[in-house]
Amino acid sequence: MSGYGAWGEAGASNDCFRSRRIFYIPPHLRHERSLVSAAESGEAYFGARDMGHRAPRHGRGKRRVSREPNPLGIACDEMGNLRISDAGDGAGNVIDFSAYEDIPVETSGSDVPPPASTFAEIDLGEVLNRNIQRCRYVKPTPVQRYAIPISLAGRDLMACAQTGSGKTAAFCFPIISEIMRSSPPLKNGRNQGGRLACPQALILSPTRELSCQIHDEAKKFSYQTGVRVGVVYGGAPAFLQLRNLEKGVDILVATPGRLMDLIERARISLQKVNYLVLDEADRMLDMGFEPQIRKIVEQMDMPPPGTRQTMLFSATFPHGIQRLASDFLKNYIFLTVGRVGSSTELIKQRVEFVLDMNKRNYLKVLLQSDKVNGSHAKLPLTLIFVETKRAADSLQNWLCIKGFPASAIHGDRNQLEREHALKSFKSGATPIMVATDVAARGLDIPHVAHVINFDLPRDIDGYVHRIGRTGRAGKSGLATAFFNDANQPLAKALVELMQESCQEVPNWLCQYADGSSYVGERSRHHGGSRFGGRDFRKEDLQLRIGNYKSESYGESSCAPSHGDAGFLNNGDIKSGCSYEVGDDSCSAGADYSIGAGDANAYDTGSYNVGYDQIVATGWD
Numbered sequence: 001m002s003g004y005g006a007w008g009e010a011g012a013s014n015d016c017f018r019s020r021r022i023f024y025i026p027p028h029l030r031h032e033r034s035l036v037s038a039a040e041s042g043e044a045y046f047g048a049r050d051m052g053h054r055a056p057r058h059g060r061g062k063r064r065v066s067r068e069p070n071p072l073g074i075a076c077d078e079m080g081n082l083r084i085s086d087a088g089d090g091a092g093n094v095i096d097f098s099a100y101e102d103i104p105v106e107t108s109g110s111d112v113p114p115p116a117s118t119f120a121e122i123d124l125g126e127v128l129n130r131n132i133q134r135c136r137y138v139k140p141t142p143v144q145r146y147a148i149p150i151s152l153a154g155r156d157l158m159a160c161a162q163t164g165s166g167k168t169a170a171f172c173f174p175i176i177s178e179i180m181r182s183s184p185p186l187k188n189g190r191n192q193g194g195r196l197a198c199p200q201a202l203i204l205s206p207t208r209e210l211s212c213q214i215h216d217e218a219k220k221f222s223y224q225t226g227v228r229v230g231v232v233y234g235g236a237p238a239f240l241q242l243r244n245l246e247k248g249v250d251i252l253v254a255t256p257g258r259l260m261d262l263i264e265r266a267r268i269s270l271q272k273v274n275y276l277v278l279d280e281a282d283r284m285l286d287m288g289f290e291p292q293i294r295k296i297v298e299q300m301d302m303p304p305p306g307t308r309q310t311m312l313f314s315a316t317f318p319h320g321i322q323r324l325a326s327d328f329l330k331n332y333i334f335l336t337v338g339r340v341g342s343s344t345e346l347i348k349q350r351v352e353f354v355l356d357m358n359k360r361n362y363l364k365v366l367l368q369s370d371k372v373n374g375s376h377a378k379l380p381l382t383l384i385f386v387e388t389k390r391a392a393d394s395l396q397n398w399l400c401i402k403g404f405p406a407s408a409i410h411g412d413r414n415q416l417e418r419e420h421a422l423k424s425f426k427s428g429a430t431p432i433m434v435a436t437d438v439a440a441r442g443l444d445i446p447h448v449a450h451v452i453n454f455d456l457p458r459d460i461d462g463y464v465h466r467i468g469r470t471g472r473a474g475k476s477g478l479a480t481a482f483f484n485d486a487n488q489p490l491a492k493a494l495v496e497l498m499q500e501s502c503q504e505v506p507n508w509l510c511q512y513a514d515g516s517s518y519v520g521e522r523s524r525h526h527g528g529s530r531f532g533g534r535d536f537r538k539e540d541l542q543l544r545i546g547n548y549k550s551e552s553y554g555e556s557s558c559a560p561s562h563g564d565a566g567f568l569n570n571g572d573i574k575s576g577c578s579y580e581v582g583d584d585s586c587s588a589g590a591d592y593s594i595g596a597g598d599a600n601a602y603d604t605g606s607y608n609v610g611y612d613q614i615v616a617t618g619w620d
Ligand SMILES: Nc1ncnc2c1ncn2[C@@H]1O[C@H](COP(=O)(O)OP(=O)(O)OP(=O)(O)O)[C@@H](O)[C@H]1O
Pocket: 095, 097, 136, 137, 138, 139, 140, 141, 144, 161, 162, 163, 164, 165, 166, 167, 168, 169, 314, 315, 441, 442, 443, 444, 468, 472, 473
């Protein structure tokens, strides 16, 4: 094996494939030279006991500098210190977040801590602050300005902020800082026997790729802090992940399936979890994940809400999901940051009427024109979303035949194929990637210039996440959607979203919207608001003030124009308050996962039905 490929070979004999033991080395372990050389030399990987370079804890900011591998990929001096002048975003640029300055922010809940305007204002600790500088994060983004102080104040949080606006750092920074602060230090995140990992923080995410990405980010942020980050996800051998965890883990990033498996095998315990994060929280409580998440959060050994701190993040938060999520939270703050990508025109949205039979030809024309307009006549990175796994394979083949280098990523591909596709897309070797919704959320791929919805998703939230793969971190991007009669149910919500984002809406699309029978989550609950979502407690309360009874839940920092008059301060809503108006809302909630078992497919029909039930039986 050469370099740090994805596969390790033990007992290698190049001409005799069968005599080799070949095993997969997951990305987060590929920097471990000892692992790779053990694999190359045929030595058992299992013998590599001390591959970690954990810095012993000597109190906050005073951990011993170690030979910890440098996750930032930046030059270090002989002591392992990064040379800050060498640091950057990979392209040597300071990222421009000025586009986010005027974004409207709304908070609700009791005693909301004031936001911070600079990182220096927030007491995150010297080492972490240095890493923030190394990442070239000059100023906190709006979600970071609000979420970090809220989290440091120990409050539960439901945060809805636009795609690409820095939510990962918003939950990683306070957790790393608090773990560094924790005294006395816990036993390096494992029990005395050493085989049971007991993380202090658990970050759950819906896909393997996103878990790996969060893990990589968290490693960068925690460089030389002594805080250890681990990851477990399906599709890769568990024993390698476990070996890594045995060295100790403070922050564990996980997909739910693999985590559950390792809990049941008594290799991970959640009893010391002080911080729980659900990234893409609406997705985690939707589409078949909900029972699993409930099991992990409520039926294992995790401390209950109030004892642990819980933070939920996403760019979209349908109200029904907010209701479910509130079971996991205690006296939480709801934070909304307007959808920057849309509202500031960072993402230019175009919708074209294209019949199914013409889609491929139209795509070809589009790609050819992108190529002509691209720098050095090169195709810019283009992500194409399709509905099914089979369609992804088929379109990828067709593109390759037509001379457009393309990779494909979907749930039927094995982990190695998925990683390979992503890597070759990121590097530009195959500048086109065809994807199902497995790549719709969270993935932060620099320089994606164009997102094409070859098949539109069935719900508007899916559209928001998909187009959010471009126009990230202050950069602009383009999103093109192919629309035809089959997409009529989406028309109204699409027009509203485009209008909100100051996009040019074609007349023909408005006509489709006028004739649309679909009333999506956005139409029904966002009420034309510029915000990415509203705190469902407000609207429930407003309804109850009118129809049932008054109950206080907390103060809103937003102007009275949002209808806050009449709210009392400092109360705490009981989780699941909507149950008062009919237990149907409970069972409606359960519909979210029924019929949506395929984690790679969207089936929003089920939750629309569920929500209709709430509306019909609860409020009318
Ligand atoms: N304060 C900051 N200054 C500069 N860049 C930042 C800052 N915070 C985050 N970034 C960069 O912005 C990009 C997007 O961040 P991130 O992936 O956390 O977005 P997100 O809000 O989680 O998006 P999504 O909703 O798609 O998951 C990343 O490349 C990250 O490094």
